[in-house]
Amino acid sequence: MQLLSWISNEHLYSSVERLLIIAEKSLKTSESQFNKNVLDPFSALFQISGFDISHEEWLIAEKTRQAQKSLQNHVGDFHQIILGKVDGWDNLETGQIMDLVHKDRKIIAEIKNKYNTVKGSDLSGLYQAMENLVGYKHSNFKDFTAYYVTIIPRKPERINVPFTPSDKEKGARFSTNEAIRLIDGASFYEIVTGDPDALFNLYKCLPKVIEDLTRKPMPVDTQKNLFQYFTSAYGTYPSSTNKEIG
Structure with missing residues (x-):
């Protein structure tokens, strides 16, 4: 199945x-x-x-x-690998400027596991790298949309907004560029898969996958507690509000 x-x-x-x-x-x-x-x-x-x-x-x-x-x-790498297996998406592997690309949809993305994975002082460098990729006329990603993806967002809510970190040289935020965006993991999973509950559905099936691989059953109470951690991180969305893991 x-x-x-x-x-x-x-x-x-x-x-x-x-x-x-x-x-x-x-x-x-x-x-x-x-x-x-x-x-x-x-x-x-x-x-x-x-x-x-x-x-x-x-x-x-x-x-x-x-x-x-x-x-x-390595958890951020897990999401990068998973998303890179979806049809049309390419995992650019470790060491590249960006992590994922969909050439036909003109999307590139940098995947980080948590909102604070990148230090605040390094965010300006990330923005400038994205700006060069989508704005430089000789770039292979000219006119693409670049996403900075934080799988676990700062707050349990969906975000898809222009990415405007502070420019550490000027002491002010970078100007808004609609092609350079900050997005949470659940929203980006939806963009990649077309399923608004893709991240939830992935999380929901992981206990079964892990049980199959380890041959060790995961107690139902443990699964329910883990589900609470998920909702604390992401909140609930309309089609998954009353669902349970297991």
Whole structure:
């Protein structure tokens, strides 16, 4: 059974499996490198005392935190890979100026996992790179629309507005250019797939995909709690308000 209408099960499962492998490697690396990293002994002391936890509990939490930090760097890549598998879209791979392109629709996009992934001081450089791509007459992307995609937005609401960060040299915001835009993940998934609930539907089917790959069932209560995190990040939309994961 096809889980999503806009991506094959083969591509979906391979993309999820890749991230699961990275997660497993991140935890193993955290454990093997733990004693090689310089730990903050003051932070450890006050966490154990202030949180009223044992050293063993702190140790598990600290190793998990380090692994989580490594994994989060790859979650944005997961979305880039997923979106790049949709018909007509090309994943430009790591190291290129932009992440995704649809040549026929004249769209390019830079994908970041969270609204604060890029430091404020670096946003002006991103804007200028986009401006050069869509405005320079000899650019391969002349007259395209460039999107800066934050998969997880600052607020649980949909946005698709001109991207106008501060110009750090002039101390003022860049002028509005309708072809250079800031957009949240749910809205961009809709642009790519045509499904207004594409991001929700992806999230909804992930527990099944993960269960199939790991052969480990995910408790229903866990899935419901995870769904609450999704709605906290994105709110609800008309066709998915009363849906549940599972």
